Amino acid sequence: MNAVLEIIPLGGVGEFGHNCMAMRFGDEMLILDAGMGFPEEKVFGVDVSVPDFDFLEQYRDNITALILTHGHEDHLGALPYILKKFNVPVYCSHFTAGLAESKLEEHDLLGDTLLHRVEPRDVIDIGVFSVEFIRVSHSLVDCFSLAIRTPVGTVIHTGDYKVDETPVIGEPIDLRSFRRYGQEGVLALLSDSTNATVPGRTPSERAVIPALEEIFAEAPARIVIAAFASSIHRLQIILDISQQFNRKVCLLGRSMLKYVEVADRLGYLDIPDGLLVSFNQAKQTRDQEIVFLVTGSQGESRAALSQLAMQSYKGMTIEDGDTVVLSARIIPGNERAISRMIGFLYKRGANIIEEKRRLVHVSGHASQEDIRIMTEAVRPKFVVPIHGEYRMLFRHKEFVKNHLGYAEENIILIENGDVLELDGEQAKVVGKKEIGRTFIDETGFEAIRNDTVRERRHLANDGMITLVVSINVKTGELNAPPEIVSRGVRGFDANNGFSDEARRIVTASVTGASRDTLADEGLLKEHIRVELKRFIQKQTGGKPMIMPVILQV
Ligand SMILES: [Zn+2]
Numbered sequence: 001m002n003a004v005l006e007i008i009p010l011g012g013v014g015e016f017g018h019n020c021m022a023m024r025f026g027d028e029m030l031i032l033d034a035g036m037g038f039p040e041e042k043v044f045g046v047d048v049s050v051p052d053f054d055f056l057e058q059y060r061d062n063i064t065a066l067i068l069t070h071g072h073e074d075h076l077g078a079l080p081y082i083l084k085k086f087n088v089p090v091y092c093s094h095f096t097a098g099l100a101e102s103k104l105e106e107h108d109l110l111g112d113t114l115l116h117r118v119e120p121r122d123v124i125d126i127g128v129f130s131v132e133f134i135r136v137s138h139s140l141v142d143c144f145s146l147a148i149r150t151p152v153g154t155v156i157h158t159g160d161y162k163v164d165e166t167p168v169i170g171e172p173i174d175l176r177s178f179r180r181y182g183q184e185g186v187l188a189l190l191s192d193s194t195n196a197t198v199p200g201r202t203p204s205e206r207a208v209i210p211a212l213e214e215i216f217a218e219a220p221a222r223i224v225i226a227a228f229a230s231s232i233h234r235l236q237i238i239l240d241i242s243q244q245f246n247r248k249v250c251l252l253g254r255s256m257l258k259y260v261e262v263a264d265r266l267g268y269l270d271i272p273d274g275l276l277v278s279f280n281q282a283k284q285t286r287d288q289e290i291v292f293l294v295t296g297s298q299g300e301s302r303a304a305l306s307q308l309a310m311q312s313y314k315g316m317t318i319e320d321g322d323t324v325v326l327s328a329r330i331i332p333g334n335e336r337a338i339s340r341m342i343g344f345l346y347k348r349g350a351n352i353i354e355e356k357r358r359l360v361h362v363s364g365h366a367s368q369e370d371i372r373i374m375t376e377a378v379r380p381k382f383v384v385p386i387h388g389e390y391r392m393l394f395r396h397k398e399f400v401k402n403h404l405g406y407a408e409e410n411i412i413l414i415e416n417g418d419v420l421e422l423d424g425e426q427a428k429v430v431g432k433k434e435i436g437r438t439f440i441d442e443t444g445f446e447a448i449r450n451d452t453v454r455e456r457r458h459l460a461n462d463g464m465i466t467l468v469v470s471i472n473v474k475t476g477e478l479n480a481p482p483e484i485v486s487r488g489v490r491g492f493d494a495n496n497g498f499s500d501e502a503r504r505i506v507t508a509s510v511t512g513a514s515r516d517t518l519a520d521e522g523l524l525k526e527h528i529r530v531e532l533k534r535f536i537q538k539q540t541g542g543k544p545m546i547m548p549v550i551l552q553v
Pocket of ligand 1: 138
């Protein structure tokens with residue numbers, strides 16, 4: 001057997017979200033992260049998407065473990081869906097496990113899953129692989145990079161990280177461990193590219209404190225802060241400042257309550273007694289003494305902040321004098337929803353403070369100078385940019401080449417599905433796997449088939465025609481003129497004669513059909529459909545979905 005290591009990203013490389021990677025040596029395979037994504041198909045009733053795990057089927061007996069770097073949805077959200085297919089042991093930190101548990105519980109998988117909690121610097125042997133968990137800083141807590149010893153050399157997967165020497169919760173990034181591996185020799189560094197286009201260092205989580213203190217000092221009435229529920233450092237800062245300014249805190253939004261519950265239970269959040277109040281208590285509290293910490297920083301229509309802005313949140317609305325702080329970044333694709341929501345907030349009379357106006361948000365990802373620190377600590381033979389759209393991967397490559405002195409051939413740009421082969425000397429892409437997406441409707445956690453989404457898109461773009469044709473069984477002739485009903489079809493309206501024309505085409509197609517066609521309902525349907533489709537396409541250029549119904553009487 002050839003001693004080669006294969007690295008195959010199933011998602012997250014060349015796109016935002018779906019972070020998931022397979023690492024294979026011989027007949028053993030590790031899966032690193034299982035993230036979800038937020039697809040454009042949202043308008044067609046798709047809530048989220050997960051990588052298509054079908055390609056792993058051929059390695060069913062080879063998968064030995066699933067390792068999670070941290071608890072963000074784009075690294076953890078697909079966990080139930082992959083475990084339903086491949087029930088393998090999961091390794092992650094305590095906090096990630098807390099989040100994973102609540103997710104597995106929703107899917108009724110908790111009892112069937114082997115969840116191993118690991119500490120920083122733990123080393124776990126999994127077959128030919130040996131994995132050390134190295135503490136890194138990020139916007140949530142208890143996050144790891146993975147140092148994976150393989151028979152061809154050590155591979156370090158950074159997960160998501162930034163270099164924060166003064167985090168709010170827990171210890172700083174463990175650069176010593178990275179340097180230890182650097183001295184030992186590292187074959188490849190798979191490194192977060194999310195902020196690779198951003199010069200300088202990413203500020204510490206603490207950097208938002210001064211602006212938030214100013215906002216608290218100035219706010220004349222209620223304060224509403226929208227943040228990612230998973231940004232645990234940020235939540236701690238907001239809780240602390242609220243306490244300092246004698247304001248109670250009320251949490252709104254399902255995920256805000258969930259993350260705070262998990263982080264509090266596991267001891268990551270330090271919540272002063274009596275600080276948190278219920279919604280009812282909050283409504284009894286004076287405006288100058290309350291903070292609402294809410295979900296919906298991305299303008300999600302069902303989340304608390306949008307509902308407050310749209311006056312559809314039960315029991316509360318945004319009012320004149322409220323200060324609304326968006327303490328989060330704009331995830332690409334959400335710009336319009338956020339802008340629209342801000343418009344509504346202004347209409348309600350709120351003062352809006354967003355990232356562009358004050359330093360109320362810092363990123364959790366490595367900027368260029370953080371990437372420098374990481375790369376210089378690890379000194380890998382190969383740098384492989386991961387986690388980000390292609391633009392970011394490319395800029396990561398450029399930075400490493402131009403500023404860290406790496407040769408072009410030692411920086412490997414890969415995309416989802418690429419099979420990257422490493423033999424200790426060389427790294428090259430040797431193949432490509434077809435890896436699609438599975439769309440999920442979160443209301444029932446059910447996968448929506450790709451062709452269902454395709455049908456929905458088809459209906460949305462071109463509309464639908466149903467036609468009912470009643471045929472005399474004996475003679476094969478029409479009993480009555482065909483009935484045609486259209487919905488959303490360009491060119492069809494009751495008065496323009498187009499429907500009559502279409503009816504004539506359908507009649508002609510039935511009378512012109514051969515005896516064999518008439519005898520076979522399936523053939524006849526297809527025959528009518530094709531004739532009508534041809535006519536409509538010629539007349540209007542549209543391609544509506546056509547659904548013939550045949551009644552044999
Ligand atoms: Zn993350």
